[in-house]
Amino acid sequence: MLDSDTTLLIMIAGAVALAVLCAPVALVLIVAQRGRIGSLEARLARLEGRAPATVPVPPAPAPVPAAPPPAAPAPQRPPEPARTPSPVPAVAPAAARPVRPSVEERFGTRWTVWAGGLALALGAALLVRYSVEQGLFGPGARIALGLVLAAALVAGGEALRRRLRGAGEPPRLWPDIPATVTAAGTVAAFGTVYAAYALYGFLGPAPALVLLGAVGFAAMFAALLHGQALAGLGLLGAMGAPLLVGGNGGGIWPLALYLPVVAGFAYAFAWTRGWRRLADMAGIGAAGWSLLLGLAAAKGEVAAALLHVVLQAGLAALPHAVLPGRRLPDEASTPRLRPALALALAAGTGGLVLAMLVRDGADAAWIMAALALVAIPAAAAFRTPVAALGLPVAVAAIAGILAIWPQPRIGLGDPADLMREADGPVALAGFALAASLGIAAAGALRLLGGSRLPTPAALAYAVGAALGPLAALALVYLRLAHGEVAPGFAAAAGALAAAMTGLAALFRRQSDDTPSPALTLGLGAFASAAVAALALGLVFGLAGGSLTLSMALAALGTAAIARRLDIPALRWCVAGLGIVVAARLAWDPSVVGADLSRTPILNGLLLGYGVPALAFGLAARLIRLPGRAPDAPLLVAQALSVALAFLLVFFEIRHALHGGDILAPTTGTLEQGLVTLSSLGFALVLVRLDGSHGSVVLRIASLLFGALAMLQGLLGLGLFENPLLTDAPIAGGVLVNDLLPAYGLPALAALWLAATARATRPAWYVRAATALGGVLGLLFVSLGVRHAFQGERIGLDRATGDLEWFAHSAAWLGLGLALLAYGVLRGSRTARIASAGLVGLATLKVFLFDLAGLEGPLRALSFLGLGAALIGIGLVYQRLVFAPGRPAGVS
Known part of the structure; x- marks a missing residue:
């Protein structure tokens, strides 16, 4: 006898087991009943929807024909009952629109079918592989079993197609089960025939090719019945069968013949049925196999x-x-x-x-x-x-x-x-x-x-x-x-130019007889090619290989032909040549050889950068369309003209300062200053040109050159090549020396850029240019004072005398007063703020350094001069800037 606790446990376990076993059955029954109820509701809704259209609406009451006035609203009443059973439009779209199926529907109708098809395909191939590894059957039996399995799968797919298609087409998003089973059989057939050829040698190349073609032909007909799913899975299995079966001991020749057959049949399916995705799959698979065979x-x-x-x-x-x-x-x-x-x-x-x-x-x-x-x-x-x-x-x-x-x-x-x-x-x-x-x-x-x-x-x-x-x-x-x-290549380029000229002449004669846009384009293209070939010949024979020069001259010739013959499409040839030059510059900005002449300015840089810059600039002028916004060809030509011009200036500076070696690994204060000055000059010119051309290239280039100058000035001149930190020698006298082109002129250029760009550039750009001008100006004055006292080397490790300390204070105050005078006269608030900054800096220096560092009359003079300057500044602000009734400048 079992005690009560044991009996209770057995009853609970049985109830749990019964619930576990019955739950799936109940779920299936509930889903089935819900499906039936849903179909009945849809049928009832359709019947109700037809009722207003088929059942006549009762006529209006009897007084309506006798009294015309009440008859007017009567015709409007019958449509209202037709609108009241509105479930028809609400139910029909919901039943016919399975746009967002549930997770359950996706699992049961799609994922299981896909996984099953893949499992069948893998099973067909792995069964052959297993038989090979285990030696369960002889080679002939393995091939026979593979063929039997393939035939059984194909027959099962066809049986399912005939049985299921009678009940209506499945939803479009559902995978096709018969097609999936048939596709697995197709995979098995491909793999079996391939194994008979490559593994066991039962078939030679020709019979194998015939049988593979036969399998593909049969699969094509089956795909015509079963749809694109069969073709796609069959292609995937056929291309993947060699990887799954393995045993590639016969080399890659069998695959080199087998894979084009598979791809060919796939392309045939795709073309006859309009299956674009199948063609894409075949192309991607062929590319992948080509790379694999190339590696193997x-x-x-x-x-x-x-x-x-x-x-x-x-x-x-x-x-x-x-x-x-x-x-x-x-x-x-x-x-x-x-x-x-x-x-x-x-x-x-x-x-x-x-x-x-x-x-x-x-x-x-x-x-x-x-x-x-x-x-x-x-x-x-x-x-x-x-x-x-x-x-x-x-x-x-x-x-x-x-x-x-x-x-x-x-x-x-x-x-x-x-x-x-x-x-x-x-x-x-x-x-x-x-x-x-x-x-x-x-x-x-x-x-x-x-x-x-x-x-x-x-x-x-x-x-x-x-x-x-x-x-x-x-x-x-x-x-x-x-x-x-x-010279031989120069002669070949001349021959090519002659051939292109002959083609251009032929197109010209043909165009005169039967004008057409195609002939006009051909004429322009071959005429441009003749110009380009001549430019190549010139480079091959004289310039030693500057493709940049030849492509730029070709672009100029193409632009001239496009303008002369009125062929707008040739403008895109100019853009194409420009892209080639841009790629060449990106690969190696140095387009001249190592044997560059040491003569400043008049050297090979003019041919390598100057002439191409001029050529693209003229080409941009020729292809510009009046009255239209700049398009891609024009922008490309403008960008290359600006880039080549800057590279010319940059390399000319390096050439002049490094004895002809433009790739020298060193730099200096003067070089950094000249590069900064050049960048500011380009930014200034581009700001001016942008006002008349309205080109986005000129606008962006002006911003880039300005940013480059600011970065170069602050880092290069302020830190890395500052002679105060590097103790590098400064050539020149007290007033005219390296500091003038390195700091003084860039400071003036930055302030000029800020004034010019105030109306057309962002506020941050103008403020940054102003700040750069102020910083470089302060450095110019400070370094100039130290150079006057220290000589050519002004490093911080050198002792500073009292007179030099006093001179710095006087120079800063003088510069501040000059800025204040400019700000008052021109109404520039920016200049006055800069003046206040300098005066404040001088004041701090006097109180913090001069008070402790200076001795004797210099200390007193320092404070006296500072006091007088501060009082004078106060007077100026009271009388001239903020006087009652006088508006202060706000610029």
Whole structure:
């Protein structure tokens, strides 16, 4: 017998167990009943909603026809009952709008299906892997079981589709269960066929390719029945199957053939059904696999990785760039960003793979793959104007490939051997020539035959055709001549200029016969390219490699052509050339060589910075559109003109003070002062110009130069290169010495900037400029007094005499009085406040230092002079500044 406590415990445990077991059942029953009740309520609401529309409204009372006046409100009464059953619009949208499903709905209808599909896919692949590891079955049995599993999953998915689709389509946000099961079967089929080929050698390359194609073809038809979910999961499983199955002992050649087949079928699904996301998934997966194969490529399998990346690039170009615009007429074929991004992804991935495989030199396979990666976006652009941006992508591909090209072997062995070497200079030049001429030909032919091309497409063709040969020539020159004088490259630039001139003449004749915007753009682009080629030739032959000079002259020529031929689109070519120059300056602000002449001012800096600054300034003037706000091309040209002009002044200062060495690691007080003065001068000029041009570049540049001058003056002149702290020598006499250009002139320039910028710049800017002028002015006076007593070295460690102490007080008071006089005469409150500060500083010095440091008559004179000055200042304020009836200045 059990005691009462044990019995009670058993009863409680049973009740708890019963509750635990019944709770899920009750939850299922409650949810099911709620679903039925909800459907009944929705049906009742629909019936009630139809009643006002189908059941006629009772007619108005009998007196209505007899008495016309009461009949007027009667027609208005029937609609009111129709409005009263308003649950119809309230219930219907709520039932048809599952915008924010609950967590429970998301879990039960989405997450479980996704997790189940992923589990099926993993199970199909891991089952094969487990059988391999455990040796449970022979290779043939493993393949057979894999095929049976794939067939069972596909059959189960089709059975579920037929059974469930009869009850109506599921909500759009719910995952498709039949498609998920079928996708898992597709993954199993792909993995099994791949294992039969790569792991066990049951299939050769050709049969494996046929079977993989058959699986993909079957999956395509299944996706037509099951929707995009099957295609997406099938693609994910097919691309991930090699990673899950493992056993890549046969090298990467099987993958190089298998993966393009998978991507090709995915692109076919995407194109036939309009599944854009599937195409995106295929492109991203192909790019990832290309990088993996590039990393895994052994010495003997470089060709496999190269073949894979070329095949994937060609396949991606079809659905993204070529097919979308195949039936569109030229006038409706506006360039789209999506094809350009797809082509750029393929070309960029290919460039990374080429960079990975360049360690053994550029052999024939490497060069052929490089040509293919340039030709694919160029051919897509030539095929349809929708992908016209592919031509600039091809130009970028040329630039990238030439940048990563292995260093050519020059001067080794017999010249005939160098002609045959794949990694010699001839191969580099041949690649650049073939690729750039192909791009130029594609763009020129498109422009000549595309009289109805929209302006954006024509501009893309013109930019690509003109810029491709120029970029190739410049990069080959850098790789082979290393910036030195090269007459051969100068001759090549002349030949390119002649070819571009011939194209411009051809476009001019064609434009005279059949005028069109495309021909006008082509004419302007090739004429600008001819100017740019001549500028390159000049640099190659004379200047020793200043690309900054050549690009600036090309920009000026392009601006002149745009103005002369009235081609506004060419203004963007000026902006493009400006961006190239900006990138060159960002990479290395020093654009001149080490053999710079030591002659001040008249040296190579004028060609490296002065001429480009003038060229961009003139280009900005030429491309300015009257009556319109400054746009991007104009702003780029203005910014580069200002930046190059400042770099010219900056490097000329360093050149003059360091014996021609602009990269000297040292600096000094005079250099810091001249740089500060130059910055203030630029800020002052830009403030003036901004008033007439209204350019945001000039406005921002004036603020930046002012901030730079303030930082340079306070830190460079006040701390780091202050001769009082560094004890550096000061050249010159008592009145005219290094302190005048280092401190005196910058102080005046800062005060001038503050006065000029008062009406157009922020208050903080004006106050900061005023403070900088005051600080530099005080330093100029103080350091000048110490220089007069100490000589060329004025460091703090040197003894200070009584007369010098007195002179400092007198100088500060004198400067304060001068500022006060200026403030009273000009009504400047700022000057009077600065005067009060200086007078207060002198007063503190007299009471704190002169009283203890001075002796004899100097102490008395110090106090007498201070007292007289303070009384005089008081009189001035009483009589002139704050006299009754006289308004005080407030400036």
